[in-house]
Amino acid sequence: MGKRMIRVEKLVKTVPSGDGQLNILKGIDLEINTSQSAAIVGPSGSGKSTLLGLLAGLDTPTSGDVFLDGQSLAAMTEDQRAALRARSVGFVFQSFQLLPSLTALENVMLPLELAGRRSPRQRAQQLLKDLELDHRQHHYPRLLSGGEQQRVAIARAFASEPAILFADEPTGNLDVNTGAHISDLLFRLNREQGTTLVLVTHEQALADHCERAFEMRDGELCELAVAR
Numbered sequence: 446m447g448k449r450m451i452r453v454e455k456l457v458k459t460v461p462s463g464d465g466q467l468n469i470l471k472g473i474d475l476e477i478n479t480s481q482s483a484a485i486v487g488p489s490g491s492g493k494s495t496l497l498g499l500l501a502g503l504d505t506p507t508s509g510d511v512f513l514d515g516q517s518l519a520a521m522t523e524d525q526r527a528a529l530r531a532r533s534v535g536f537v538f539q540s541f542q543l544l545p546s547l548t549a550l551e552n553v554m555l556p557l558e559l560a561g562r563r564s565p566r567q568r569a570q571q572l573l574k575d576l577e578l579d580h581r582q583h584h585y586p587r588l589l590s591g592g593e594q595q596r597v598a599i600a601r602a603f604a605s606e607p608a609i610l611f612a613d614e615p616t617g618n619l620d621v622n623t624g625a626h627i628s629d630l631l632f633r634l635n636r637e638q639g640t641t642l643v644l645v646t647h648e649q650a651l652a653d654h655c656e657r658a659f660e661m662r663d664g665e666l667c668e669l670a671v672a673r
Contacts, residue, residue, distance in 0.1 A: 487661035535602035592623035
């Protein structure tokens with residue numbers, strides 16, 4: 446049994462609606478070990494992205510708690526959660542979320558500079574080279590293709606060597622071939638850096654690459670059998 450990186454206890458999220466309260470998450474329990482890869486699948490509106498935001502400490506639950514590497518998010522202030530994210534968590538979003546005024550290199554350097562890491566330029570350049578983007582490092586996002594922007598986003602996410610990487614539909618805006626390449630990159634970096642990888646995806650092929658898979662349906666989470 447490996448060390449638990451993510452532990453979720455009785456997680457509930459409700460929001461106001463026209464008919465009173467809408468129960469988005471209904472008492473979720475979940476454990477994911479260090480270095481594991483896990484996919485969360487399910488229909489649109491089932492609560493997948495809501496769960497991911499709670500796991501990352503970007504939102505707070507109505508009740509229940511999330512523990513990242515043994516640390517309770519509920520016991521932290523927002524500043525403490527932000528510090529934990531900067532130190533231990535990486536993100537890859539469907540919409541890339543690169544800063545348009547920064548070059549590819551500067552986008553990857555940014556989290557390293559904010560964290561006060563040594564030699565941020567050297568680290569960022571090596572990551573872009575690893576992802577076959579060294580020739581595009583001085584280009585702005587508007588000059589990059591969708592696949593290139595997503596590779597820059599992955600380089601930025603892995604730049605500070607996070608303990609956990611959350612990816613929300615990382616191949617959702619990409620064509621099949623580019624999506625397959627991005628998938629391969631995510632799992633290669635997962636293996637090489639030992640990062641715990643949690644994906645929200647509609648792509649069955651992406652989910653099939655994960656060691657574990659969970660389905661969200663009507664606010665409840667169940668683990669699926671993974672064929673090997």
